Amino acid sequence: MKWECWTLLKERRLRHKKNIKKTEIMKKLILIAILAMQFCSQAQEIPSPPANGFAFPIGSKFTIKLYPVDSTHFDFSVIAYEAFDQTISLHENDSLFKTDGEAGTIDFYFCFATDGDTEKERDENMHVVLLFKNRTIYAMNYTSEIQRKEDGKFESTSNVGTYPGVKTNEMWPYMIYQIGLFDFRRME
Template identity: 55%
Template sequence: MIGYSQELPTKPANGYTFPIGSKFTIELHPIDSTKFDYSIIKYEPFQELVDTWENDSIFKENGQKGTIEFCFCLSTSGDSDEEKEKNMKILLLMKNRTEHTLTYNSDIQTEVNGEFKETSNAGTFPGAKGTEMWPYMIHQIGLNGFKKMK
């Protein structure tokens, strides 16, 4: 499912896909004692080039409890244009405003209209900001299978 083409909030589902240049907020919906579906409650295009290491200002300090905010974007670091070009990365930034430590599946599309391939991630922790990083282009990311970490 493509999350950004639907009215908000979306119906709870196991997962949605998001294009590079997306900032979105999801709300978890328990389906049993450990697994969650989620709905997208906020979505906006995000075309800023962020600093790979200094990006705490992406998310507001106080957000809606019980949600997870994401920013799927381009980033770079360095002083010169040459350094910045060489250090270009794809980031998935997240701020977990739930009380749960969560695992989830992430699938990435590295070629336009290509197949999605599973990629590893570190999960997300209550109250924490997390970062996933890739050194190659990703056109879309799918997030699904949210569940409490054992």
């Protein structure tokens, strides 16, 4: 009798362990499926079709390629995009840009930047920046709008334009969730 109880107990433990393994495998498969669906639903086709403008979330690194619409206006395509979660230096950031980038493009970083010797100074000097390098032959104006509240409306903001071969830095002392860039046009 004791032997039978022991055998039954062993069999139950073995079945229980197998069920736990199956449950763990199922949990992992479900997690992988959820992550895959989320990734696929958020992925955009790169390069994007040319359009007048796009919006980008904070923590973005992207490259656009310009396409002339007429003698002064451009549409653009997003030809590269990736998440960028680093906080960069406000002043020491030349190394972010390749020296031999693709002609006719503009490389962007929309992220956090700071400066200072101590952690306190860096916290106090934190900004949202749009850092970019123009690899086109054109000096251009463009329109930019920012979203200061999560799921809020976009509002206009000023910018300095962009110049051939020049690295430019736009900076804000408050949180911005997204930036919309559109209506690229040659300066007159």
